[in-house]
Amino acid sequence: MDPKEVKERLKIPRQPMPEQDPKERVRNFNEVPFGYPPELAMKEAMRCIQCKKPLCVEGCPVEIDIPAFLDLIVQGKFVEAARKIKEKNALPAVCGRVCPQEDQCEKVCVVGKKGEPVAIGNLERFAADYERETGAVEIPEIPPPTGKSVAVVGSGPAGLTVAGDLVKLGHKVTIFEALHAPGGVLMYGIPEFRLPKSIVEAEVDYLKRMGVEIICNAPIGKIETVDELLQNGYDAVFLGTGAGLPYFMGIPGENLIGVYSANEYLTRVNLMKAYRFPEYDTPVIRGKKVAVIGGGNTAMDAARTALRLGPEKVYIIYRRSREEMPARLGEIHHGEEEGIVFKFLTNPVRFIGDEEGRLEAIECVRMELGEPDESGRRRPVPIPGSEFKIPVDTAIIAIGNGPNPLIPQTTEGLKVNKWGNIIVDPETGKTSKRGVFSGGDIVRGGSTVILAMGDGRKAARAIHEYLQTGNW
Amino acid sequence: MFPIVEKKVLSPTVFQLKVVAPTIARKRKPGQFIILRIHEEGERIPLTIVDSDPEKGTITLIVQEVGKTTALLGTMKEGDAILDVVGPLGKPTHIKNFGTAVVVGGGIGIAPVYPISKGLKEAGNRVVAILGARNKDLLILEREMRAVSDEVYITTDDGSYGRKGFVTEMLLELIKKRVRMDMVLGIGPLPMMKALCEVTRPYGIYTVVSLNPIMVDGTGMCGACRITYDGKVRFVCVDGPEFDGHKVDFDELIKRNRTYLKEEKIAMEEFTYHEGPKCYETTGE
Numbered sequence: 001m002d003p004k005e006v007k008e009r010l011k012i013p014r015q016p017m018p019e020q021d022p023k024e025r026v027r028n029f030n031e032v033p034f035g036y037p038p039e040l041a042m043k044e045a046m047r048c049i050q051c052k053k054p055l056c057v058e059g060c061p062v063e064i065d066i067p068a069f070l071d072l073i074v075q076g077k078f079v080e081a082a083r084k085i086k087e088k089n090a091l092p093a094v095c096g097r098v099c100p101q102e103d104q105c106e107k108v109c110v111v112g113k114k115g116e117p118v119a120i121g122n123l124e125r126f127a128a129d130y131e132r133e134t135g136a137v138e139i140p141e142i143p144p145p146t147g148k149s150v151a152v153v154g155s156g157p158a159g160l161t162v163a164g165d166l167v168k169l170g171h172k173v174t175i176f177e178a179l180h181a182p183g184g185v186l187m188y189g190i191p192e193f194r195l196p197k198s199i200v201e202a203e204v205d206y207l208k209r210m211g212v213e214i215i216c217n218a219p220i221g222k223i224e225t226v227d228e229l230l231q232n233g234y235d236a237v238f239l240g241t242g243a244g245l246p247y248f249m250g251i252p253g254e255n256l257i258g259v260y261s262a263n264e265y266l267t268r269v270n271l272m273k274a275y276r277f278p279e280y281d282t283p284v285i286r287g288k289k290v291a292v293i294g295g296g297n298t299a300m301d302a303a304r305t306a307l308r309l310g311p312e313k314v315y316i317i318y319r320r321s322r323e324e325m326p327a328r329l330g331e332i333h334h335g336e337e338e339g340i341v342f343k344f345l346t347n348p349v350r351f352i353g354d355e356e357g358r359l360e361a362i363e364c365v366r367m368e369l370g371e372p373d374e375s376g377r378r379r380p381v382p383i384p385g386s387e388f389k390i391p392v393d394t395a396i397i398a399i400g401n402g403p404n405p406l407i408p409q410t411t412e413g414l415k416v417n418k419w420g421n422i423i424v425d426p427e428t429g430k431t432s433k434r435g436v437f438s439g440g441d442i443v444r445g446g447s448t449v450i451l452a453m454g455d456g457r458k459a460a461r462a463i464h465e466y467l468q469t470g471n472w
Numbered sequence: 473m474f475p476i477v478e479k480k481v482l483s484p485t486v487f488q489l490k491v492v493a494p495t496i497a498r499k500r501k502p503g504q505f506i507i508l509r510i511h512e513e514g515e516r517i518p519l520t521i522v523d524s525d526p527e528k529g530t531i532t533l534i535v536q537e538v539g540k541t542t543a544l545l546g547t548m549k550e551g552d553a554i555l556d557v558v559g560p561l562g563k564p565t566h567i568k569n570f571g572t573a574v575v576v577g578g579g580i581g582i583a584p585v586y587p588i589s590k591g592l593k594e595a596g597n598r599v600v601a602i603l604g605a606r607n608k609d610l611l612i613l614e615r616e617m618r619a620v621s622d623e624v625y626i627t628t629d630d631g632s633y634g635r636k637g638f639v640t641e642m643l644l645e646l647i648k649k650r651v652r653m654d655m656v657l658g659i660g661p662l663p664m665m666k667a668l669c670e671v672t673r674p675y676g677i678y679t680v681v682s683l684n685p686i687m688v689d690g691t692g693m694c695g696a697c698r699i700t701y702d703g704k705v706r707f708v709c710v711d712g713p714e715f716d717g718h719k720v721d722f723d724e725l726i727k728r729n730r731t732y733l734k735e736e737k738i739a740m741e742e743f744t745y746h747e748g749p750k751c752y753e754t755t756g757e
Contacts (some may be wrong), residue, residue, distance in 0.1 A: 178691050180509055180516075180556040188693075217558040219691050223495050244693035248705055255700060255724055257731045264694035272515065272688070278742050281515035281540060282688075283735035357727030404692055405710065 006049045014116040015044040022337040026307050029192045029275055032334060033122075038078065041126040045073035047111055047118045055108040056120060061454035064088045066105060066120055073123060082131035083138075085124055090164035090207075091157065091453065093132060093199045096125025098190060099450045100328050132202055139209050143170035148467040151176060151234040153220045153407065156184020157449045158240035158440030160203065161456030162463070163212045169464050173212045174234075178219035178406075181271065184242055185441075186449070188271040189263070189298070191305050197270070221406035226414070226436060236435050236463050239422060240456065243441035244404035248397055249293070253351030258285055258359030262294070262302045262398035269305050284309070287394025291315040291362055293348055294398035295325040296446070300332065302396045303340050314340050315390065319347040319367050319380040343390070345369070347382065351395060361389045400446045407442070421445055429459030434472050437463055473553040474508075477530060482612045485537045486580060487546060488522070494529030496521070496559045502591035503565030503584075503682065503714055506531065507690040509556040510544055517541050518687045518709075520584035521560060531557075534583035534612065540739040561690045562713045565680075569596040571654035574646065575621070576602045576639050576668060578660025582613050584682050585659045586620070592657075593620040600651065601625065602642045604660070608633035640667045653677055658717065662729065666722035673718055681717035683708045685725060686732070699725050 001009075017040075019025075019033040036044065048070040056066045064085050072081035085092045101107075101121035109117035131137055149172035152159045160183075163173045181187050183200040208214060220226065220241075229237050246261035248254050265284065268274040272282035290311050292303040295318035306314045316335070318325060321344045325332060336342075345367040352361045366386035369378035403420045415423045415432035422431055422438045429437040439455025441447055466472065478490035496506060505520045523532040537543045548554075565588045573592045577585035582603055593599050601621040605611040606629045618624050625642050626634025635642065643656070656679045658668040665681045672679045685697040685708050692710035699706055700721035706712065 178558065179689060180558065188689075217556050219558060219561070222560055222691075223499055244689075244691065246693070246695045248695070248698075250705075254705070255698060255728065257728060261695040264688060264696045267688055267694050273513075277735065278739050280513045281739060283515075283732045283739070285731070356730070357724065406691060 001050050009046055009049055010111065010115070012043060012047045014047065014119055015040050017119075017122050022334075022339070025193065026338045027310075029308055031196050032193050035129055036122060036126045038076070038130070041073055041078075041123060042076065044119050045070045045123055048074075049111060051110050055110060056105040056118075059105040059108040060088075061104065061450050062088045062457055064105075064124070069127060070118065070120070070123060073127060078127055078130040079134070079136040081127040082136075085127060089124075089453070090161055091203050091449075092124050093128035094157070094186060094195060094203060095450055095453070096121050096123075096128055097195050097199075098448075099124075100448060102329055104450070132199075137206060139206075140168060142168065142211060145172065146170040146467065148172065148235045149174065149233060150236045150238065150463060150467075151220075151229045152238045152240065153226070154178075154184055154240040154242055154440075154442075155182035155204070155214060156240055156242050156440060156452065157186065158242075158452040158456040158459075159184065159238065160207060161453040162238045162240065162437075162439075162460045164207055164210065165457060165460035166463060167207070167210045167212050171464070171467060175212060175214045176218040176220050176224075177214060177216045179271065180216050182214050182216060184240075188267040189301070191266065191270055191301050193304070193308070194301065219406060221410040226407060226411040226433075230435055235467055236437065238429070238456075238459055238463065239407055239431070239436065239438040239442060240440045240452070241404050241407055241442045243401035243446050245402040245420075246397070247400050247402060249348065249399065251348060251350050253353055253359070254397075256351050256353040256359045257357050258287065258353075258393050259351055259395045259397065260285075262292075262298045262396050263401065265302055265396045266298070266305060269309075275309060285394050287311050287392070289313045289315075289390075289392040290394040290396065291317050291348075291390060291392045292396045292398055293317045294400075295320065295327060296398060296400070297327045297331055298446075299396075299398035300327045300335050302398050304331075304335055304338060306394070306396065307338050307340065311394075315343050315392070316340055317343045317346050317348060317362070317364065317390075319345065320377065321345055321369065324377045345380065347380065348395075349387065352389070359393055359395055361391045362395060363387055363389050401441070403442050403445070411436075419445065427458060428462035429455060430462060430472070435466070473555060474557040475553040476548055476550055479548070479550050482534065483610045486610070486612055487535055489533045489535065489545070489548075490525075490530045491533060491554060491557060492529055493531050493557050493559075496557065497524040497529050497531050498526045500524050500531065500560035501564035502567060502587040504560035504562050505690075505713060506533070506557050506559030507561060507687065508554050508558075510541060510548075511555050514544075514555065515541055516556075516688055516690070518561070518684070518690060520587075520682075522583050522587055523590075534580065536580040539736050540743045543740070543743060558690065561709060563711070565591060565714055567591040567595050571597065572600060572652045573597040574600045574602065574643065574651075574653045574656045576604075576643060576656065576658040576660070577613075577617070578604045578639050578658075578664040579606065579610065580612070581658075581660030581664070582611075582617065585657065586613050586616055588657060588682075589617065590620045598622050600646070600653070602627070602639045602646075603634075604628070604639035604642075604664075605633075606630065638667070639664065640671050643668065644671050647671070647675055647677070655680065657681075662722055662726045665717060666726070669717035669720070669722070679717040680714050681720060682713045683715060683720070683725065684713070685729060699728075
């Protein structure tokens with residue numbers, strides 16, 4: 001690109017995505033941003049200066065050819081742009097919405113060195129939505145069957161990626177899902193206003209149309225073990241069962257009525273649609289004063305979900321300061337706009353209930369930051385005598401998840417670490433058990449959708465090789 | 473979809489269903505449960521698997537109408553189908569030859585007691601059963617329990633059948649008569665299980681209970697079903713449903729099971745108003 005053109009392009013400011021007004025959106029579960037209209041998308045894509053050595057591609061865990069798809073958007077070839085993304089990423093409409101781009105592609109974007117980076121995530125979302133909404137989604141040609149079949153356990157981002165990659169290579173793929181709907185954390189965890197469930201359903205439908213079989217209500221480890229899958233004709237098994245075991249704090253009063261794990265709270269509202277009770281049968285406590293404990297994306301999701309159920313106040317209680325919050329900046333920003341009250345450097349010490357066992361208040365202690373710990377973040381230390389109470393009737397604990405034990409408990413020869421996460425070779429996803437691969441949160445602990453997908457991609461490659469060569 | 477192939481009314485509020493679920497029928501062991509969801513808008517509720525027929529691919533469920541979902545199930549007929557059935561969930565009962573096993577079932581609790589008693593009998597135990605109900609009409613599975621027990625004692629709250637009184641009184645009497653008991657298994661309403669554990673505690677008799685907390689996923693993912701057990705948090709869906717009753721904090725669980733009383737009432741009222749079969753007549757007193 002000639003320097004003049006580069007200069008022109010650098011003058012274009014980053015185009016914000018139009019979104020629902022905060023006052024309006026806290027009263028509904030509709031998606032917050034509306035997405036770019038085509039002209040805004042083209043303008044934003046113009047900001048890419050088509051670097052010869054695009055750092056953004058290196059910053060992407062699945063190595064999407066970002067400059068190429070942005071250039072296609074500039075040319076108005078939106079469907080082609082979506083297909084370009086899909087060469088590397090099977091779930092662009094999902095990733096465009098939930099990836100932490102500011103820590104990945106957009107973090108290293110050259111345009112962002114001086115000004116704001118190109119809105120790669122927003123544009124990924126635009127291309128994927130355009131393709132889907134105009135009915136342009138095409139099913140790729142599937143090669144003749146290889147005669148090999150693979151069982152994928154769990155239908156979250158890792159499992160869906162593995163399934164998509166392998167079915168395109170001609171293998172027979174069956175996904176086993178324990179819940180009644182496929183999608184894993186995309187269905188039960190991430191709220192409707194951030195990732196509409198119709199989008200997850202469309203992505204799952206795309207896999208089905210490619211020939212992936214999905215069996216719901218099938219908890220592997222219970223209905224069949226991994227060994228039985230291998231004996232019953234599956235040539236390989238991928239375990240993508242996620243981080244399905246909520247951590248609690250281990251402080252008094254944690255089992256009072258009104259104290260939820262984020263998993264339970266989000267599952268009730270998202271998967272079971274408790275926000276539409278009694279039209280839907282599953283209830284959830286509609287608290288007047290709600291406190292969410294934790295500082296990650298799940299905490300933000302829980303807090304913003306709680307806001308939409310009509311409370312007086314929603315707090316986020318986090319033991320470190322704002323700078324250390326692991327949540328995406330955009331989520332914190334959205335939460336602030338919507339009226340969440342942040343209590344930084346604050347840590348619960350006990351939950352207090354009434355005689356019926358219902359939560360009334362949380363006793364907290366103020367914290368200060370001391371020396372850095374193993375994670376490199378400054379360790380929060382309680383300030384003695386600084387205890388105080390916050391009256392709340394609902395508390396949601398979002399301090400992370402452990403690995404779900406159903407599979408490790410029932411699979412002989414599968415090695416796990418001291419936290420119970422499955423041990424794999426990071427390059428291939430190979431576990432200690434022949435023919436069994438794994439990736440995503442069951443390996444990583446709490447992580448992101450895109451890293452789970454990256455694991456799925458690598459594992460799919462290794463599974464394909466294993467199926468062809470039989471070498472372990 | 474999971475079709476209902478047989479429905480039998482056991483008492484005015486309790487009915488039995490046979491549901492087609494071939495893999496579960498083949499895999500399940502005594503003590504395990506399923507979670508079902510009737511339709512798209514439905515909630516997920518856990519129910520014990522009472523029996524199964526691996527040949528026919530069916531599982532047997534016994535349901536007491538206590539809320540909207542169970543009432544709706546009660547309106548379903550043979551040929552209707554349940555949208556989702558997932559299982560077998562939970563750990564199977566630890567069955568071995570203990571010697572003499574005293575099995576105690578209260579009300580609907582006799583339903584989960586039955587498959588375990590059958591398992592205990594098959595393992596060579598002498599099975600002594602104590603079955604309780606509020607009255608004669610509400611007593612279920614008497615014939616089935618007699619078939620797998622060496623001795624059966626029956627109590628009703630109103631004395632309309634068997635002995636008047638509670639199962640706990642009967643149990644205490646047997647203990648005092650020095651009837652040998654190497655383990656006690658008790659399942660029923662939480663207050664009954666709590667009382668039962670207090671009866672056996674002073675005598676140091678190993679007592680197993682099966683708990684029925686509120687659940688959502690049933691695979692350890694949500695933690696709704698957590699209890700305090702021996703001072704620690706346990707998830708009933710994956711660590712249970714059976715526990716050493718002497719270590720269970722019953723008072724906490726009793727409170728937790730009341731979490732949604734208000735919502736349950738709303739759902740039930742909506743249900744009886746819109747779709748319920750019951751009509752309310754004035755008696756013209």
